Amino acid sequence: MAKPRLPKSASPKSARAKAGSPKTAPPKLPSKARPPAGLPDKETLLAFLRDAGEAAKADIARHFGLKGGDRRALREMIREMEAQGQLGKRGRRGFAEAGSLPPVGVVDVVERDGDGDLFVKLTKGDDDVAPVRLAPDRNEAAAGAPGLGDRLLVRFEKLESGEYEARLIKRLGQSAHKVLGVVRKQRREIRVEPVDRKSKDSYVLDPAQPGVMDLREGDLVVVQQAGHAGRYGPKPCRVLETVGHEEDPRAASLIAIHSHGIPTGFSEAAEEEAAAAKPPTLEGREDLRDLPFVTIDPVDARDHDDAVYAHPDEDEHNKGGWIVWVAIADVAAYVRPGSALDRDARDKGNSVYFPDRVEPMLPETLSNGLCSLREGENRATLAVRMVFDKSGRKKSHRFVRGLMRSAAKLSYEQAQAAIDGTPPPAGQDPDKAPPLLDPILKPLWEAFRLMGKGREQRSPLAIESDERRIVITKAGEIASITRRASLEAHKLIEEMMIQANVSAAESLEAKRTPLIYRVHDTPSLEKVQNLADFLHTLEIRWNKGEAPQTARFNQLLAETRESPHAAIINEVVLRTQMQAHYSSDNIGHFGLNLAKYAHFTSPIRRYADLIVHRALIRALGLGDDGLTDQDIARIKDTAEVITHAERRAMAAERDATDRYIASFLADRVGATFAGRITGVTRFGLFVKLDETGADGLVPISGLGEEFFVHDEKLHSLVGERTGKRWPLGLSVEIRLREATPVTGGLLFEMLSDPVPADPNLPRPRLGARRQAAIKPRGGLPKGVRRGKRR
Structure with a gap:
């Protein structure tokens, strides 16, 4: 039986429309009772807006039942109240009581004050809404602390003082996309090309914008998209800041700093605190100045935060054993919890090292001054005395807060040359280390060889790494790119630092003190x-x-x-x-094969180590400047923040190195090089050059006419027809086609042949790509019938 047709007016759709569809109904504004019809006075209008938060003119008119002339009068009243400072605009059409804030709103981070506090401004707010301080919040740690330009969802809370405070609910991205790019002046327009090699966008500047015509070809500028862009072509933008020029010898690190948002400089308050720091005294410290500590660091080290000393153990119960001292700069004595120095250090997370500069975690007054263990100068230290038995097992340890004086500053090469009886590299003082050989260096090496027995039993992961050193001249030019030699001196310092880090974790666990571990999970x-x-x-x-x-x-x-x-x-x-990181929960360190491990040895350049120092001071009763209850309450957040900062720094350092190497090779386009395939992707091969360690791409289109398939299990590109392979690790010869210093990109041309097909390995099915192209998935298109086979 057919259903009776309803009249159009009686249809369910029209019934919902009369009842008021959620999509079309006007916003429900707070009102306990319908106000009397007619134009409200100013106080009544303000009272309504306080309840509503904000409202457009149409909503106000609807609420008060205004029509015709009353609506015109309302517009005049709003215009007058806005001019008198009683109302403020909210977006394009909304109005609110001047200075008022909603319970929850979208804001932009607009400034940072001298103490490092962030201030946010309501995105829909006009000049009547002042910036509001963003309170520290646990939620911000998920992706690191917010930065200038970020867009956030916040809750506004009114304090007893009458001022507002914003609390983070969620990060929404950037308020407007900021891009670092290079100015390219063309015949009819001025473009900005992003320095990020992954970006496919380009931007165009409005010549009418002040200062645009003064820009030079190659200027590095920070721009922000302005206005709506078409579907194709460059996006309109405006210049926010000029940061340098692409031909500046130090442009590579400058680009990396701005691209990755590395915090630079220090607040005025932090600089004042650092300037007020005084040399240490013996008060509250053990005198360690008779122990001949030495620092052994890279020849280009900018700070010295660890020193070592070793001697045989005279205890009759530990015959054949050794005592190893590791002294670390006592940064906690200068960077107190809650200070401006502490806030800046936590925000930075760590020092960032580039070939031509360093962006330090602490001001130079401390990092290169009072906290650096300089030769012949009294320095505050938190030291650990470790006792090893004849089998290399650590029997005990004790932490000391003391006063020390370094006997000598040596490079790895100087120390190793003295042990080997050879001269150090050219440019390094050949007379520095030999006098220290018998009293200091030989005992250190004896202790290290003993500790090596324990290391062999522990069996840490023995992956080989290939590090390069970029040598920069005073003029900022690249003098050379050399392979960093792997010396026994490196391993000595590494093992002694590892044992000091283990001692710190063990002491804090024994005292049940919260700490930040350095953890490395088991492979999945x-x-x-x-x-x-x-x-x-x-x-x-x-x-x-x-x-x-x-x-x-x-x-x-x-x-x-x-x-x-x-x-x-x-x-x-x-x-x-897996990738190592910081955590308040201990899961051990797989790579070092250690159950307990914390970073203790570099508080000048790592905030994690400073937290561990404070924890030791509190747990062992070594002073009143240890870990605070507030530090403990947010220790999980701190671990997440500094992990984010560490990865940000690693990415910036890697990008800067790529750009310096691309600049170094720019004059050698067309030259041939030997290299090794270090990455296999569906779009090509990444090759690392033997000479410089530079990484570049061989596009898959340049591997010949054959179609290559990416085999993830084989880590290879495999020819569809022949089965020939380009496997990971293959040594090849390539030609440099293109070097772009501003992006760090290198493009190679393959000169070698692929590996012949292996009959024991599976090959991609012949024609699979071609069949997929001519036979769509799901059969024939709708409405097309298969013809009869004749």
Whole structure:
């Protein structure tokens, strides 16, 4: 039976419309009772807006039932009240009582004061709304502390003083996209090309904007999109700041700083606190000045926060044992909790090191002055005395807050040369280390060899790394790019610092004191299975079911070290590992094979170490400047903030290095180089040059006419027809096609041949790509019938 047709006026749709659809109904404004019709007086209008928060003229007129002439009178009243400062605009059409804020609103971070506090401004607010202080909040730590230009959702709270405070609810991104780019002057327009090599956008400047015509070709500028952009072509933008020029020899680090939002400089209050710092005295400290500590650092080190000393243990119960001292700069004595120095240091998280400069965590007065363990000068220290038995096992340790004086400042090369009986590299004082050989250096090496026994039993991960050193002249030019030598002196300092870090974690755990651990998780099951699949292609056995252990990884690396596959296996084992980070929860350190580990040895350049120092001072009763209850309450947030800061710094340092290397190679376009494939993707191969360590891309389109398929398990590009492969780790010869210093991009042309097909390995199905192109998924298009086969 057919359903009766309803009249149009009686349809469900029209019934919902009469009842007021949620999509079309006007906003419900707060009102306990319908006000009398007619134009309200000013006080009544203000009272309504206080309840509503904000309202447009149409909503106000509707609320008071105004029509015709009354609506015109309302517009005049609003215009008058706005001129008198009683009303303020909210967006394009809204109005609110002047200076008022909603319970919840969207804001932009607009300024940072001298104490490091952030201030936000309502995005819809006019000049009547003053910036409001953003209160510290746990929620901000998820992606690091907000920065200038960020857009946030906040809750406004009125304090007893009558002032407002904003509390973070959620980060919404940037208030308007800011881009660092290079000015390119063309015949009819001025464009800005982003320095980020991943960006596909370009921007165009309005010549009418003040200062635009004064810009030079190659100027580095920070711009912000202005107005609406078309679907295609450059986006309109306006200049916010000019930060330098692309031909500036130091432009690479400048670009990295601005691109990654690295905090620079210090607040005025922090600078004043640093300037007021005084040299240490013996008050409250143990006198360690008779111990001949030495600092051993890179030749270009800008600060010295650790010193070492060792001697045989005279205890009859520990025959053959050694005492190892590690003295660390007592930064906690100068950077007190809650101070301006502390706020700046937490915001920065760590020092950021570039080939030509350093952006320090602490002002130079401290980082290169009173907190740097300079030769022959009294310095405050938090030191640890560690006792090792003849098997290299640490028996005990004790922390001391003392006063020390470094006997000498040595480079790694100077110390190693003295031990080896050879002259140090040119340019380094050959007479500095020899007098220290018998009294200081030989005992250090004896202790290190003893500690090596314990290290072998622990079996930390033995992945080899290839580091490069970029040498910059005083003029800012690149003099050379050299491979950093791996010396025994490096391993000595590394092992002594590791043992000091372990001692700090053990002491704090014993006292049940909260701390920030340095943790490194066990590789995931998925990563280990991928490693097993890859090793199977090389006919190397790895049981997928076995639990990952550092000793097992080391066995694999040792067994293949002399094989043709050594480089690729080292690379794949490295990629199997998780990324280390800071945490208030201890999960151990897989790479070092340690159950308890915390960073203690570099408080000049890492905020995590400063927190550990404060925790030790509080737990061991070494002073009144230790960890505060507030520090403990936000220790989880601090771990997240400094992890974010560390990764930000690593990305900035890596980008700056890429740009310096691209600048160094720009004059060698067309030259050929030897290299190794270090990355395989569906769009091409990444090749690292043997000479400089530079990374560049060979696009997949430049590998020949054959179609190559990315095989993730094989870490290879495999030819669809021939099965020839470009595997990870393959040594190749390439030609440099393009070097772009401003982005750090290098483009290579492949000169080598791929590896021949392996009949034991699977190959991509012939024609799979072509079949997919001519036979859409899901069969024939709708309405098309398959014809009869004849």
